[in-house]
Amino acid sequence: AQSVAQPEDQVNVAEGNPLTVKCTYSVSGNPYLFWYVQYPNRGLQFLLKYITGDNLVKGSYGFEAEFNKSQTSFHLKKPSALVSDSALYFCAVRDTLRAGNMLTFGGGTRLMVKP
Amino acid sequence: GAGVSQSPRYKVAKRGQDVALRCDPISGHVSLFWYQQALGQGPEFLTYFQNEAQLDKSGLPSDRFFAERPEGSVSTLKIQRTQQEDSAVYLCASSLDPQGYLENTEAFFGQGTRLTVV
Numbered sequence: 147a148q149s150v151a152q153p154e155d156q157v158n159v160a161e162g163n164p165l166t167v168k169c170t171y172s173v174s175g176n177p178y179l180f181w182y183v184q185y186p187n188r189g190l191q192f193l194l195k196y197i198t199g200d201n202l203v204k205g206s207y208g209f210e211a212e213f214n215k216s217q218t219s220f221h222l223k224k225p226s227a228l229v230s231d232s233a234l235y236f237c238a239v240r241d242t243l244r245a246g247n248m249l250t251f252g253g254g255t256r257l258m259v260k261p
Numbered sequence: 262g263a264g265v266s267q268s269p270r271y272k273v274a275k276r277g278q279d280v281a282l283r284c285d286p287i288s289g290h291v292s293l294f295w296y297q298q299a300l301g302q303g304p305e306f307l308t309y310f311q312n313e314a315q316l317d318k319s320g321l322p323s324d325r326f327f328a329e330r331p332e333g334s335v336s337t338l339k340i341q342r343t344q345q346e347d348s349a350v351y352l353c354a355s356s357l358d359p360q361g362y363l364e365n366t367e368a369f370f371g372q373g374t375r376l377t378v379v
Contacts, residue, residue, distance in 0.1 A: 190370040247294070249304075
């Protein structure tokens with residue numbers, strides 16, 4: 147069965163500093179990997195995805211993520227954090243060998259950026 | 262419409278009451294998903310439609326949960342005889358790809374319906 151782990155419930159970072167939100171996954175086939183962000187009382191907003199190709203993918207709002215097959219990781223990064231980046235971040239995976247198109251989500255990581 | 266629309270945004274139901282949650286996906290999106298998000302947790306898959314066909318309902322927690330998408334567009338998630346453990350945010354998502362092997366694989370989510378069973 148596919149699974150996603152986000153080992154940190156919360157990440158605290160000062161504004162202007164780089165941030166990393168960790169994600170590891172487990173699938174039987176090749177993974178499609180996604181990051182979503184959730185603001186209070188809002189739905190999930192798509193940030194970026196890895197399907198194939200370059201291991202470093204760039205997404206919305208200056209975020210990027212690096213796919214590492216050997217470590218089965220897909221960490222989310224941003225060079226300089228903004229207070230407005232404070233939100234709940236979810237990593238998700240879709241297993242290309244599994245019938246159906248559902249995403250399996252991690253438990254989420256709350257990012258707090260302090261001024 | 263411009264995005265996935267869900268209604269109602271909030272629903273309070275008495276235990277034992279039936280509820281119906283509506284999802285209007287992005288026009289032209291073939292795939293439609295329902296997820297359940299309990300407080301403080303990540304969304305969990307409930308069911309998946311490709312057009313009007315319900316291809317996967319493995320995530321539905323009990324036979325009290327039923328979903329339909331009769332014309333391949335609007336979908337309704339129905340919960341019969343609601344229980345307190347059904348309290349959660351129900352998220353609907355749609356995506357363009359019909360087979361899951363295209364570049365357009367990201368799902369777009371609605372704002373969700375927050376169901377509270379009292």
